[in-house]
Amino acid sequence: xxxxxxxxxxxxxxxxxxxxxxxxxxxxxxxxxxxxxxxxxxxxxxxxxxxxxxxxxxxxxxxxxxxxxxxxxxxxxxxxxxxxxxxxxxxxxxxxxxxxxxxxxxxxxxxxxxxxxxxxxxxxxxxxxxxxxxxxxxxxxxxxxxxxxxxxxxxxxxxxxxxxxxxxxxxxxxxxxxxxxxxxxxxxxxxxxxxxxxxxxxxxxxxxxxxxxxxxxxxxxxxxxxxxxxxxxxxxxxxxxxxxxxxxxxxxxxxxxxxxxxxxxxxxxxxxxxxxxxxxxxxxxxxxxxxxxxxxxxxxxxxxxxxxxxxxxxxxxxxxxxxxxxxxxxxxxxxxxxxxxxxxxxxxxxxxxxxxxxxxxxxxxxxxxxxxxxxxxxxxxxxxxxxxxxxxxxxxxxxxxxxxxxxxxxxxxxxxxxxxxxxxxxxxxxxxxxxxxxxxxxxxxxxxxxxxxxxxxxxxxxxxxxxxxxxxxxxxxxxxxxxxxxxxxxxxxxxxxxxxxxxxxxxxxxxxxxxxxxxxxxxxxxxxxxxxxxxxxxxxxxxxxxxxxxxxxxxxxxxxxxxxxxxxxxxxxxxxxxxxxxxxxxxxxxxxxxxx
Amino acid sequence: xxxxxxxxxxxxxxxxxxxxxxxxxxxxxxxxxxxxxxxxxxxxxxxxxxxxxxxxxxxxxxxxxxxxxxxxxxxxxxxxxxxxxxxxxxxxxxxxxxxxxxxxxxxxxxxxxxxxxxxxxxxxxxxxxxxxxxxxxxxxxxxxxxxxxxxxxxxxxxxxxxxxxxxxxxxxxxxxxxxxxxxxxxxxxxxxxxxx
Numbered sequence: 001x002x003x004x005x006x007x008x009x010x011x012x013x014x015x016x017x018x019x020x021x022x023x024x025x026x027x028x029x030x031x032x033x034x035x036x037x038x039x040x041x042x043x044x045x046x047x048x049x050x051x052x053x054x055x056x057x058x059x060x061x062x063x064x065x066x067x068x069x070x071x072x073x074x075x076x077x078x079x080x081x082x083x084x085x086x087x088x089x090x091x092x093x094x095x096x097x098x099x100x101x102x103x104x105x106x107x108x109x110x111x112x113x114x115x116x117x118x119x120x121x122x123x124x125x126x127x128x129x130x131x132x133x134x135x136x137x138x139x140x141x142x143x144x145x146x147x148x149x150x151x152x153x154x155x156x157x158x159x160x161x162x163x164x165x166x167x168x169x170x171x172x173x174x175x176x177x178x179x180x181x182x183x184x185x186x187x188x189x190x191x192x193x194x195x196x197x198x199x200x201x202x203x204x205x206x207x208x209x210x211x212x213x214x215x216x217x218x219x220x221x222x223x224x225x226x227x228x229x230x231x232x233x234x235x236x237x238x239x240x241x242x243x244x245x246x247x248x249x250x251x252x253x254x255x256x257x258x259x260x261x262x263x264x265x266x267x268x269x270x271x272x273x274x275x276x277x278x279x280x281x282x283x284x285x286x287x288x289x290x291x292x293x294x295x296x297x298x299x300x301x302x303x304x305x306x307x308x309x310x311x312x313x314x315x316x317x318x319x320x321x322x323x324x325x326x327x328x329x330x331x332x333x334x335x336x337x338x339x340x341x342x343x344x345x346x347x348x349x350x351x352x353x354x355x356x357x358x359x360x361x362x363x364x365x366x367x368x369x370x371x372x373x374x375x376x377x378x379x380x381x382x383x384x385x386x387x388x389x390x391x392x393x394x395x396x397x398x399x400x401x402x403x404x405x406x407x408x409x410x411x412x413x414x415x416x417x418x419x420x421x422x423x424x425x426x427x428x429x430x431x432x433x434x435x436x437x438x439x440x441x442x443x444x445x446x447x448x449x450x451x452x453x454x455x456x457x458x459x460x461x462x463x464x465x466x467x468x469x470x471x472x473x474x475x476x477x478x479x480x481x482x483x484x485x486x487x488x489x490x491x492x493x494x495x496x497x498x499x500x501x502x503x504x505x506x507x508x509x510x511x512x513x514x515x516x517x518x519x520x521x522x523x524x525x526x527x528x529x530x531x532x533x534x535x536x537x538x539x540x541x542x543x544x545x546x547x548x549x550x551x552x553x554x555x556x557x558x559x560x561x562x563x564x565x566x567x568x569x570x571x572x573x574x575x576x577x578x579x580x581x582x583x584x585x586x587x588x589x590x591x592x593x594x595x596x
Numbered sequence: 597x598x599x600x601x602x603x604x605x606x607x608x609x610x611x612x613x614x615x616x617x618x619x620x621x622x623x624x625x626x627x628x629x630x631x632x633x634x635x636x637x638x639x640x641x642x643x644x645x646x647x648x649x650x651x652x653x654x655x656x657x658x659x660x661x662x663x664x665x666x667x668x669x670x671x672x673x674x675x676x677x678x679x680x681x682x683x684x685x686x687x688x689x690x691x692x693x694x695x696x697x698x699x700x701x702x703x704x705x706x707x708x709x710x711x712x713x714x715x716x717x718x719x720x721x722x723x724x725x726x727x728x729x730x731x732x733x734x735x736x737x738x739x740x741x742x743x744x745x746x747x748x749x750x751x752x753x754x755x756x757x758x759x760x761x762x763x764x765x766x767x768x769x770x771x772x773x774x775x776x777x778x779x780x781x782x783x784x785x786x787x788x789x790x791x792x
Binding site for chain 1: 683684685686688689690692693694695696697698699700701703704706723725726727728729734765766767
């Protein structure tokens with residue numbers, strides 16, 4: 001940011017602190033807090049992925065008066081999964097394909113400052129498995145970084161909107177696309193590839209933040225030297241140890257089209273200097289086509305951000321059976337376990353288990369179901385292995401019914417939030433089961449490589465989703481709110497002890513962080529699958545912002561005009577989301593809320 | 597007679613080669629009306645500029661004329677072969693069993709790039725700019741036409757006698773009951789439960 005911004009910013013902080021003191025709020029400082037606590041500089045707000053803001057002007061007592069301050073149309077009516085960013089007095093939004101980047105002037109009520117159009121290839125829409133989404137940008141040192149659907153990483157001057165550099169990272173002709181929000185750590189822009197349903201060989205990469213040159217690329221399958229596994233690689237469990245497991249745990253050659261894509265939210269621990277990210281499902285979904293553990297798909301990597309070298313890996317789903325990607329976010333927290341402080345990561349996994357993992361070593365401390373699971377018995381903490389249930393395992397040309405959770409998991413990509421005040425994890429997630437028929441897939445580059453037919457249905461209780469507050473120490477839920485549809489939005493936690501989330505049918509809700517009571521809701525123009533954020537505006541007031549615009553995998557029935565007479569439409573959603581077109585229509589609007 | 601003919605043919609072939617060899621300089625002296633030659637009905641637009649009836653006779657209009665471009669429109673065997681190819685070529689990954697996914701639904705009445713056999717043929721062979729890959733050169737002409745026939749069968753365009761059955765494997769109910777469910781879909785209860 002330009003230096004002249006420093007003055008007003010300081011005075012704003014002073015003012016807001018004064019306001020907070022006057023109102024009697026106790027500020028709870030969190031580690032790694034930047035001075036700009038009113039900003040939202042990356043999708044998850046901070047490196048620990050908490051999505052927690054110290055702002056406490058909006059509280060359980062006054063949130064019922066929250067009202068729309070201003071809106072902005074993105075001009076794109078596809079799934080809006082992005083988190084807006086706020087830096088100083090500017091907000092940045094990246095749209096679904098065609099991935100336009102808008103800068104909005106918060107001092108002028110959200111007026112458009114500039115637009116950057118990366119002009120991605122339109123054909124890239126044909127290799128986007130789950131709507132043409134983008135999960136947001138990242139800000140660092142005067143630059144906005146984001147990925148385009150046609151697999152470019154771009155850097156744009158945050159002040160002017162001029163392109164600084166642009167690097168082609170992948171090739172849509174082999175199904176590679178990019179949808180994730182980058183993470184910027186020191187001088188590295190960390191990104192990953194999407195395309196787990198296209199036989200893409202997954203990778204993560206570190207680019208030089210100044211030049212855009214690729215400093216390292218770490219594949220999720222293949223020989224150790226291409227996975228950047230060296231002498232410092234020390235996985236906790238025996239199952240993840242051995243030479244070239246990325247080759248040996250596959251039928252010959254199949255690792256080259258084996259998936260393990262990287263498209264979720266990364267996390268970074270500055271003290272350990274480790275970056276964490278999950279890897280996606282192995283390809284194809286048809287498991288008999290890829291006997292073996294399919295390393296290093298469906299697990300979590302800890303790497304050095306500087307050179308990408310792997311430090312540990314833990315496979316949440318050895319030989320994944322159900323498209324249970326391991327890409328879900330890791331939330332880095334310190335928990336008091338067995339009388340001592342443990343530096344852990346919390347992982348609400350697709351497979352339905354909430355993992356508490358020692359983030360220095362990769363040891364699983366606990367793994368407890370947070371949703372309904374009948375396709376896995378549990379996690380053996382000795383071997384680290386997920387224990388499958390034999391009668392739910394896919395069989396070729398046979399429909400196996402009532403597998404819970406379904407392929408989108410107990411929770412998909414949509415990120416949770418952590419409040420250090422309540423010590424609860426707020427998880428937006430699914431309540432889905434599925435019928436699964438393994439058929440076997442043909443690999444044709446640039447076309448889907450799935451080899452299975454799936455049909456999702458609403459789970460036990462007849463509803464599709466939940467918003468759950470989870471206590472990771474007690475390993476139980478504090479409260480939960482069911483919803484008609486899967487909850488496909490992100491969560492937001494605030495120091496005002498109010499948490500926010502949105503629903504596929506278009507309601508944006510404020511909930512009491514402690515009791516789970518719905519305090520306020522607003523019906524947006526279209527279903528909400530975006531990541532809500534909060535920030536301090538140039539006027540010192542607290543604002544809450546979220547993108548409305550149904551889509552993504554769950555909402556593709558609406559955004560893609562699918563025909564739900566086909567129960568497998570949208571790769572499984574023809575049944576579970578058949579009634580969504582009767583609840584919401586397409587949209588693409590940012591809503592910004594404030595107290596009167 | 598019999599010996600002179602090949603010589604003459606040889607000269608003609610040489611002359612032709614001379615013309616063809618200068619590909620860069622090749623000129624079409626009499627250009628046919630667009631769409632009149634090999635691809636007669638790739639007409640995605642619904643508006644034909646100019647006075648009505650001014651089209652040359654050679655450009656087919658109307659569905660009956662379009663259908664003659666498809667060799668397999670009412671051919672049950674070809675349609676079932678098309679259904680097999682639809683899975684094998686991974687069409688199913690993008691279009692599902694007609695309901696659509698990454699690509700648009702094929703069982704509804706909406707055709708972004710035209711629903712005539714020639715339109716669908718062109719879409720498969722040429723690809724389309726918003727993500728449809730170009731399968732030209734990856735399939736024989738014959739197989740493309742079989743796919744065309746199957747794709748059209750999804751929205752019930754060929755007669756029922758020729759259409760293959762819909763896949764029942766993912767269904768938990770018999771097809772008669774599904775027809776009922778389809779009819780009641782429009783008025784499903786507000787709590788989102790689906791009539792079974």
